[in-house]
Amino acid sequence: MHVPPFRVIGDPSTATGPFIFTCEHASNRLDGVTATPEDRVLLEDHWGWDIGAAALTEALVELTGSCAVLSDFSRLIIDPNRPLDSSTLIVEKCGAQPVSFNQHLAPTEVKRRIERLHGPYHRAVETTIRQRLAHGTAHLVSMHSFTPEFFGKRRLMEVGVLFDEYAAEAETLGAALHDEGFATALNEPYTGKGGAFVYSIMRHGRSSAVPFMELEVRNDLLRSPEPILDCARRIARALAVFAPT
Numbered sequence: 001m002h003v004p005p006f007r008v009i010g011d012p013s014t015a016t017g018p019f020i021f022t023c024e025h026a027s028n029r030l031d032g033v034t035a036t037p038e039d040r041v042l043l044e045d046h047w048g049w050d051i052g053a054a055a056l057t058e059a060l061v062e063l064t065g066s067c068a069v070l071s072d073f074s075r076l077i078i079d080p081n082r083p084l085d086s087s088t089l090i091v092e093k094c095g096a097q098p099v100s101f102n103q104h105l106a107p108t109e110v111k112r113r114i115e116r117l118h119g120p121y122h123r124a125v126e127t128t129i130r131q132r133l134a135h136g137t138a139h140l141v142s143m144h145s146f147t148p149e150f151f152g153k154r155r156l157m158e159v160g161v162l163f164d165e166y167a168a169e170a171e172t173l174g175a176a177l178h179d180e181g182f183a184t185a186l187n188e189p190y191t192g193k194g195g196a197f198v199y200s201i202m203r204h205g206r207s208s209a210v211p212f213m214e215l216e217v218r219n220d221l222l223r224s225p226e227p228i229l230d231c232a233r234r235i236a237r238a239l240a241v242f243a244p245t
Helices: 038-046 053-064 106-132 168-180 199-208 226-241
Strands: 007-008 018-025 069-070 139-146 159-162 184-186 211-219
Touching: 007 053, 007 106, 007 139, 018 199, 038 069, 053 069, 053 139, 053 226, 069 106, 106 199, 106 226, 139 159, 139 199, 159 168, 168 184, 168 211, 199 211, 211 226
Parallel strands: 018 069, 018 139, 139 211, 159 184
Antiparallel strands: 007 069, 159 211
């Protein structure tokens, strides 16, 4: 039985919260491929998904009365946060480790993954945004997580706000997150400029004419339910700077 490559939580046709959340790397589920033991190690690590991001998104939906679209497939199969012409749409290696099910792919297999996973996910985001905007404005916020260490370098920041054209909104949110006690940075640990790392929200934010930003949360803050809920409460309070008064 075919499993849909996304989940929608909250009802976009009735949600009154001021946010539409997306979570492009919510799952490490496989679809139509067979993994080796070495692949399984990658799938359980940050290579396979954004650890804790799905649970954080779910909590934010509940706390803000909003809605969200979450992917339900591993980015190792195909990355929904990359355009179809990206060299990292389907990665052959994670560092020095080959991904067995991405070696020497036939064009038909690439097409299958696009049509079965990437395309339906983005159509679900489009539908959700359209349904939500039918009864009021909203901000589009993409939720991700990042590793505490990258190639041996410790990352001291806890939350990053990634943006391109919405600099004033990003600065306002960054200040609000700082006030909630987070070590916060703008366009870190990746940049939102140019769209390479914020493809999904840039695509949908621009086409729908809604403000969009991406939040990156350090994943050692998202390892169990209690700290996830604590992060969600603090982020929800920070996001309230965009709530209608």
